[in-house]
Amino acid sequence: MSVRTKLRGAGAVRRLASFRKDAAQTRRLMALAAIYEGGRRLEAARTMSILLLSLALLLQAGHGLALERPSVDLETRLDAKACSMLIGGTGLAVDQEVALGLVAFNSPYLFGGKALHDDITCGACHNDKGASGAVVRLRFRKPVPNLREASERGIDVASFVDHAVVSEFGGQPAVADVTRALAALARVFAVPSAALDSTCRIGPAGLVDIALRRLAARLGQIEVADADFLIDSARFVLGEMVRDPMASNLVSRAMIDDANQTLHDLLRIVDEKATDRAVLPLRALTERWEASMRAEGLVPIVLTDGVHG
Numbered sequence: 001m002s003v004r005t006k007l008r009g010a011g012a013v014r015r016l017a018s019f020r021k022d023a024a025q026t027r028r029l030m031a032l033a034a035i036y037e038g039g040r041r042l043e044a045a046r047t048m049s050i051l052l053l054s055l056a057l058l059l060q061a062g063h064g065l066a067l068e069r070p071s072v073d074l075e076t077r078l079d080a081k082a083c084s085m086l087i088g089g090t091g092l093a094v095d096q097e098v099a100l101g102l103v104a105f106n107s108p109y110l111f112g113g114k115a116l117h118d119d120i121t122c123g124a125c126h127n128d129k130g131a132s133g134a135v136v137r138l139r140f141r142k143p144v145p146n147l148r149e150a151s152e153r154g155i156d157v158a159s160f161v162d163h164a165v166v167s168e169f170g171g172q173p174a175v176a177d178v179t180r181a182l183a184a185l186a187r188v189f190a191v192p193s194a195a196l197d198s199t200c201r202i203g204p205a206g207l208v209d210i211a212l213r214r215l216a217a218r219l220g221q222i223e224v225a226d227a228d229f230l231i232d233s234a235r236f237v238l239g240e241m242v243r244d245p246m247a248s249n250l251v252s253r254a255m256i257d258d259a260n261q262t263l264h265d266l267l268r269i270v271d272e273k274a275t276d277r278a279v280l281p282l283r284a285l286t287e288r289w290e291a292s293m294r295a296e297g298l299v300p301i302v303l304t305d306g307v308h309g
Contacts (some may be wrong), residue, residue: 072124072240074106074204082188083200091302092200099210099303101185102202104178107233110161111169119236120169122161122182159184175226202301205250205293207237208259209301212286217303219275219282227270231263238263255292259285 044286094102107116115121158179165171190199199273202210213235219227238260241251262285269278272308290300 031135072106072119072121074123074125074207074237074240076102076123076202077190077194077199078202079194080188080198082113083202085299086302089299092206092299093302093304094202094210095184096214096303096305097181097184098188099181099301100178100214101181101183103207103211103214103230103233104174104182105185106207107229107236109229109232109236110171110174110178111165112118112171113169115169115171118131128217132303156184177226178229181306203240203250203298204237204244205289205296205298206301207232209236209286209289209293210303212289213303214281216279219270219278224270224273227275231267231270235263250296250298251292252296253288255289259289 031275064218078094078098082098083092085091086093104110108119108121108123111120158176161179161182162173165174215227238256241256242253262281265281266278269275293300
């Protein structure tokens with residue numbers, strides 16, 4: 001398949017995505033565009049068949065024919081030393097590196113390929129009544145390791161992540177910042193038996209807040225692919241918030257739709273490398289999102305340098 005054909009196909013899929021209001025369907029279409037461009041999702045030789053099959057499933061979903069799957073648990077429990085409430089309860093301080101790890105831990109875009117097709121995240125495999133208290137929704141032949149215990153035993157979590165991405169899911173190695181962030185996160189997961197008052201919980205609204213804050217602070221400094229990862233990951237969370245009635249009660253549906261549409265528009269601007277046009281809309285969205293969190297009694301995330309406790 002020629003490069004020109006791939007790019008034409010990608011453009012068509014991205015245009016189709018622009019008409020989708022549903023976050024889950026839109027992010028799938030944007031992922032398909034990345035596949036068509038010969039990106040890190042799957043090898044180019046399989047692109048056409050996967051594209052056609054996936055589009056057929058999307059059309060079925062539009063007529064209510066697609067099979068539903070359980071929503072992905074996106075709540076993560078951390079040791080209290082990893083987060084601290086600011087004076088007056090105005091924000092929950094979380095280390096920048098740990099925060100990036102939280103986004104990656106709860107994103108299928110870390111892996112791409114097969115994981116993206118099935119919405120598989122680190123959290124879907126490694127929680128097991130541990131890291132976030134979620135029930136594992138996947139079944140494996142061998143026990144899945146507890147990442148905090150692995151970190152404490154001296155296992156190189158960053159290398160472990162790279163191996164999983166490349167060997168198990170056929171993706172490209174994760175960028176160094178992300179693997180370091182996941183290693184930092186593994187060190188501060190809450191111990192499964194820990195009392196609730198010695199832990200803090202980061203839920204889906206907090207994950208979106210982290211992605212927005214990190215984008216707003218670093219948009220002109222990070223690579224386009226890194227910005228795309230944060231945007232795609234945030235939109236994945238938005239899709240899951242719509243899917244899960246409990247999570248969708250955390251922030252209004254109108255706010256979720258607003259965030260999804262704004263991020264969709266920002267993705268195009270970022271891909272065109274016109275980041276200067278994205279700064280103001282991104283900051284405005286972050287302010288609206290955090291105001292919506294406060295209105296629902298949720299505490300926004302404040303990114304800091306260093307672990308607090």
